Each structure stands twice: as C-alpha cells, then as structure tokens.
Amino acid sequence: MEETKRFLTTFMTAISTCSLYSRAHASVEELARKAHEILTGLIKERLELMVLEGELVVNRNPVRGLGLHGANLMKRFKRKGLSRVDFLKGITFIELKQFIADIADPDRPVMTYPHIKTGAVDVRVGGIMTGVEIDVDSVASEQIEGVKRLYRGISSFKPLDTRGLEEIVLNFIVSFKKEASILKLISPVSAYSEYTYTHATNVAVLSMFQAETLGFRDELLHDIGVAALLHDVGKLFIPREILEKKGSLDEEEWNEIKMHTLHGARYLAKIDGLTPLAPVVALEHHLRYDGEGYPELGSHNGRQHFCSQIVAISDFFDALRSKRPYKRDWQIEEIIALMKNSAGREFNPVLVDNFSRAFTLALKQG
Ligand SMILES: [Fe+2]
Ligand SMILES: [Fe+2]
Structure with a gap:
C-alpha cells in the first residue's frame, strides 16, 4: 500500500x-x-x-x-x-x-x-490504511516563477487566480516534507525587480515553517501559507518610484508605503473563496505585539491575530536577510538576536522563542 x-x-x-x-x-x-x-x-x-x-x-x-x-x-x-x-x-x-x-x-x-x-463507479468497498511518505522534487525556488505569474495577474480589475495560489502552497508543503533544511528553501534575491516575488515566497516558506513547528496541520497550514504569500499584495497598488527609491524616504512617501496594508486588505477581502486569514494578515502584519505599529485601527484595539504575529516574524527576518536598496544584509545570528531583543514589544515572545529554536535546529541539521 x-x-x-x-x-x-x-x-x-x-x-x-x-x-x-x-x-x-x-x-x-x-x-x-x-x-x-x-x-x-x-x-x-x-x-x-x-x-x-x-x-x-x-x-x-x-x-x-x-x-x-x-x-x-x-x-x-x-x-x-x-x-x-x-x-x-x-x-x-x-x-x-x-x-x-x-x-x-x-x-x-x-x-x-x-x-x-x-x-463512473459501480461498487462499494471497505478497509483502512494510514501513513504516507511524500517524495517530490520541487523546491521553493522553483515556485518563484509561479508566484511571479500570480502577482503579475493582480490588479484592481482582475480577480485573483486562487487556483494558481492553491497549487503554489501545495508545492511548498511538498517541499517541506522533502527538504529538512529550511535555509535551502528560502531564496536569495537575484535582482531588485524580483524582490516582490522572492520576498512573498520566502515569507510564505518561513511562516509555514513556523506554523508546522507549532503543530499547525492541513487546512490551517495551507491557509497561513496563502495569507503569507499575499501579505504585501497591497504594495502592487503603490507607485514603483516610491517602492524602489534608493535614498531615504520622506514622511509623505513613508505614509504612502504604509497604505499597502489597507490596500492589500481591501483587495483580498473582496475575493471569493479566499481564506479570511489573507485580508487579516495583510492588514495586521505591521502591527506590533504591544499594539504599536501601523495602520492605526482605532476600535480594533491593536491586537494582532496569532497568524499575523507569525507572518510579522517571517517578514522581519526576510527583510533583513535580503539586500534592499536602503539596507545591508544581515547575518542570521544577528537577526535572531535582534528579534529576541524586540520580543514582548514588537514580537510575540513565544513565537520568537519557537522561531529561534526551530531555525537553529534546522541549521544544524542542514
Ligand atoms: Fe508589508
Ligand atoms: Fe513584507
């Protein structure tokens, strides 16, 4: 069997x-x-x-x-x-x-x-089987092309290709089962223009990695992958000159960038059949554990959904790890140390602890 x-x-x-x-x-x-x-x-x-x-x-x-x-x-x-x-x-x-x-x-x-x-079927049967070994050759870096295609299809006038999304996330899950080392699944950014897709892919991989180590399975693991993949979708509605600007941003430009959370949530909330986690995570991934951050949500009370807290950690990790026009890239140990420093304020301390432990273990095994 x-x-x-x-x-x-x-x-x-x-x-x-x-x-x-x-x-x-x-x-x-x-x-x-x-x-x-x-x-x-x-x-x-x-x-x-x-x-x-x-x-x-x-x-x-x-x-x-x-x-x-x-x-x-x-x-x-x-x-x-x-x-x-x-x-x-x-x-x-x-x-x-x-x-x-x-x-x-x-x-x-x-x-x-x-x-x-x-x-069509013509018989009825019985019997039970359990356990499965997944053995496939796809890795996350191959998914970036799929993510790119998905992202390129996004605009205010077109519905999101949710079927393509489902396939990408399914392939991530397959890659996890096969590849013990998480680092092999996160990809370096090869060009600035590729950042959006690479970042989306990496944040999805890192979020599913955290979720799996926390015991999330099946639908929930799948849904957090979808939500993480789409967390920055709102950036597609922000002018490119601002997103890719080399120098530092002025206040007005920062305010514009911060709007990506609202743009993303608004866009995703309208999509039929998409997990409700997607707009929630898009809206909340720049909120902080202590209720600070953005956007200001008034009656929302500043409490982040647990899944948004997971994605916030992945987002922070990948943003520091990748070279951006306005940042240098950081070493993994440095990033984890920074994260620990902000535990309890910016990030959920339990999640920081889990991330640091699981990641260090994966590094040793890899
Ligand atoms: Fe973001
Ligand atoms: Fe992000």
Missing part, C-alpha cells in the same frame, strides 16, 4: 506542477516518469482507482492519509466528471503523461487511451 500512496502522491504532484507551469516543463516530465515507473511496478492486470463518498479507493482498498494531495486529486477528478480510472497493464509513459495534462487543464477534455479507462 505504501507504493500505491507513493504513486498517488507523485501522480498528483505531476498534475499540480503541470497546471502551475506547463506540460513541457522539465519537472512535469520527471514526475510523470517517476509516476509511470511506480505505476508499472504496481499493476498486475489493472489498477482500479475510484472516488467513493469522498474517499480514494485503489483496488477496492480505501487510501487514507494523503492529506491535501488526496483531496486535490478528488477535486480534480470531480471537475472532469470522473469517479473511476483504470490503469491497465502495458500503459506507456506517453499515455500517462498525456492523461496528467488532461487532468491538469480544466478546459481540456479527457482523451481515450488504450490503457487508461475512465468512467
């Missing part, structure tokens, strides 16, 4: 990667190849995959513990009107890869294949 889970996870990741990039992307090829290899090892005569009452069932055994991968696969199948897929002995790599592309693209009909039969 472990191999079945490995196949489903790889298969789903290939679908996610294919819809995030394109079917021609090297990782899609690689993941499809891996999925094909596992699948051919599994098939005796046929491998029967069904969706029955919200569960994935393979060769009449329910497969549990696939988390978001399982949920996503079922969602994808449902969109295509599929509740049963049979993979037959002799299936070729090209067939599987083509099928992955069919499922990944919402507008593309599922073709007919000699060794893949699709349709």
Whole structure:
C-alpha cells in the first residue's frame, strides 16, 4: 500500500506542477516518469482507482492519509466528471503523461487511451490504511516563477487566480516534507525587480515553517501559507518610484508605503473563496505585539491575530536577510538576536522563542 500512496502522491504532484507551469516543463516530465515507473511496478492486470463518498479507493482498498494531495486529486477528478480510472497493464509513459495534462487543464477534455479507462463507479468497498511518505522534487525556488505569474495577474480589475495560489502552497508543503533544511528553501534575491516575488515566497516558506513547528496541520497550514504569500499584495497598488527609491524616504512617501496594508486588505477581502486569514494578515502584519505599529485601527484595539504575529516574524527576518536598496544584509545570528531583543514589544515572545529554536535546529541539521 505504501507504493500505491507513493504513486498517488507523485501522480498528483505531476498534475499540480503541470497546471502551475506547463506540460513541457522539465519537472512535469520527471514526475510523470517517476509516476509511470511506480505505476508499472504496481499493476498486475489493472489498477482500479475510484472516488467513493469522498474517499480514494485503489483496488477496492480505501487510501487514507494523503492529506491535501488526496483531496486535490478528488477535486480534480470531480471537475472532469470522473469517479473511476483504470490503469491497465502495458500503459506507456506517453499515455500517462498525456492523461496528467488532461487532468491538469480544466478546459481540456479527457482523451481515450488504450490503457487508461475512465468512467463512473459501480461498487462499494471497505478497509483502512494510514501513513504516507511524500517524495517530490520541487523546491521553493522553483515556485518563484509561479508566484511571479500570480502577482503579475493582480490588479484592481482582475480577480485573483486562487487556483494558481492553491497549487503554489501545495508545492511548498511538498517541499517541506522533502527538504529538512529550511535555509535551502528560502531564496536569495537575484535582482531588485524580483524582490516582490522572492520576498512573498520566502515569507510564505518561513511562516509555514513556523506554523508546522507549532503543530499547525492541513487546512490551517495551507491557509497561513496563502495569507503569507499575499501579505504585501497591497504594495502592487503603490507607485514603483516610491517602492524602489534608493535614498531615504520622506514622511509623505513613508505614509504612502504604509497604505499597502489597507490596500492589500481591501483587495483580498473582496475575493471569493479566499481564506479570511489573507485580508487579516495583510492588514495586521505591521502591527506590533504591544499594539504599536501601523495602520492605526482605532476600535480594533491593536491586537494582532496569532497568524499575523507569525507572518510579522517571517517578514522581519526576510527583510533583513535580503539586500534592499536602503539596507545591508544581515547575518542570521544577528537577526535572531535582534528579534529576541524586540520580543514582548514588537514580537510575540513565544513565537520568537519557537522561531529561534526551530531555525537553529534546522541549521544544524542542514
Ligand atoms: Fe508589508
Ligand atoms: Fe513584507
């Protein structure tokens, strides 16, 4: 059953990667190849995959513990009107890869294949399985392109591509399971123009890292990733001359920059189907633990949501770590020391403590 889970996870990741990039992307090829290899090892005569009452069932055994991968696969199948897929002995790599592309693209009909039969379910079964090992080759740095595409699609006139967002965050989760060292997942800024996307990606990675070490799982871990990825979205509504200005900013320019919290919250609050954490975090990530910071919220009382406190720490860490026109970059130990200094005032002390401990541990392991 472990191999079945490995196949489903790889298969789903290939679908996610294919819809995030394109079917021609090297990782899609690689993941499809891996999925094909596992699948051919599994098939005796046929491998029967069904969706029955919200569960994935393979060769009449329910497969549990696939988390978001399982949920996503079922969602994808449902969109295509599929509740049963049979993979037959002799299936070729090209067939599987083509099928992955069919499922990944919402507008593309599922073709007919000699060794893949699709349709509706006709049986009912039982049985329990637990535990899963996720094994995938995507890392956060590869996600930056996806984040860039997502960010470029944002404007007051267009809805946010929430599906693309879902795929990015799912891939982060996959990367975490695979990569023990958090530092390998956060990317250096290669150019000023890339800062927005790199920063968004890093803050999402760091926030999910904190959340996971604090015991957040599944939906909540996913939602904090989404919220962190979008925390600075409001900056897209601020003039570039101010955002990228090399010298120091005057008061008026600072006030303009501070507005990104309100712009972001306003934009995100209007998006259907987005986690409510996203506008909350966009609004509050520059508030401080002690109620200072901005924006001034009057009746709100200045209390930050716990998730905003997590994102505030990631934001501080990545901003200092990255080279910006107006800052030098800092060493990790220096940043953690600074954070500890501000614990209780700027940051939640419990979170600072957790971050420092988890990060130091990850550094040692990496
Ligand atoms: Fe910000
Ligand atoms: Fe930020």
